[in-house]
Amino acid sequence: MGFDIDKGATVKKSGELIGTSEIGLLATVGVMMVKVYPRPTVVVLSTGDELVEPTTQYVSHGQIRDSNRSMLLAAAIQQQCKTVDLGIAHDNEEDLEGILDYANSGGIGILFTSGGVSMGGRDFVKPLLAKRGTIHFSKLLMKPGKPIMFAEVHFASTRESAGKKILAFGLPGNPVSCNNCLVCFDLFVVPAIGHLAG
Ligand SMILES: Nc1nc2c(c(=O)[nH]1)N[C@H]1C(S)=C(S)[C@@H](COP(=O)(O)OP(=O)(O)OC[C@H]3O[C@@H](n4cnc5c(N)ncnc54)[C@H](O)[C@@H]3O)O[C@H]1N2
Numbered sequence: 626m627g628f629d630i631d632k633g634a635t636v637k638k639s640g641e642l643i644g645t646s647e648i649g650l651l652a653t654v655g656v657m658m659v660k661v662y663p664r665p666t667v668v669v670l671s672t673g674d675e676l677v678e679p680t681t682q683y684v685s686h687g688q689i690r691d692s693n694r695s696m697l698l699a700a701a702i703q704q705q706c707k708t709v710d711l712g713i714a715h716d717n718e719e720d721l722e723g724i725l726d727y728a729n730s731g732g733i734g735i736l737f738t739s740g741g742v743s744m745g746g747r748d749f750v751k752p753l754l755a756k757r758g759t760i761h762f763s764k765l766l767m768k769p770g771k772p773i774m775f776a777e778v779h780f781a782s783t784r785e786s787a788g789k790k791i792l793a794f795g796l797p798g799n800p801v802s803c804n805n806c807l808v809c810f811d812l813f814v815v816p817a818i819g820h821l822a823g
């Protein structure tokens with residue numbers, strides 16, 4: 626008869642992800658209840674009047690299939706996050722304000738937007754996040770991906786939401802930069818998810 630684990634050995638440390646084999650390991654040592662952080666909820670939103678759903682068969686002149694959203698949702702799922710697909714917002718302030726209000730009510734941890742963060746007259750993401758929160762950085766010395774921005778949006782309006790905050794990452798719309806923003810995703814977003822996930 627051998628043994629699986631030394632007496633007094635640490636089987637799991639705080640901060641480690643509990644997956645299938647970890648659940649088996651914990652059961653082996655008779656631990657059926659552990660305190661865990663909930664998986665962060667990530668909301669993904671594309672912005673742009675020119676965007677249509679990727680399922681659109683015939684794309685008219687001036688339209689483009691939304692490719693960033695699927696990519697960002699997949700990246701968030703890979704990081705074990707719960708995801709909410711908020712679709713496509715038009716380039717107007719009311720649509721975006723509505724999304725932030727929804728995020729406020731929905732227990733959301735991280736908001737990703739793509740597009741609308743540059744210098745165009747209808748790039749509303751940055752001014753809106755500035756109005757509703759604190760911008761920690763916008764524009765980085767990197768290319769592509771330069772217009773990326775990060776803000777914290779605080780909610781102090783109601784008793785339930787007081788003190789709550791959402792981490793908001795505004796990624797450039799250009800699919801090439803958004804793709805390269807998967808590098809930004811690894812650099813900036815994965816640590817933020819790790820922080821929220823304990
Ligand atoms: N005056 C300046 N103008 C621009 C600058 C600058 O520093 N000064 N930076 C440029 C850079 S770099 C980039 S990148 C773009 C980023 O602009 P936005 O984030 O506002 O992106 P949009 O204008 O909304 O879109 C750019 C491009 O990408 C297409 N797009 C947008 N969303 C999607 C999506 N979900 N799926 C597929 N394609 C998407 C959109 O149709 C545009 O073609 O700003 C420069 N300008």
Ligand code: MOO
Pocket residue numbers: 767768769770771772797799801802
């Ligand atoms: O730097 Mo932009 O992010 O070229 O596409």
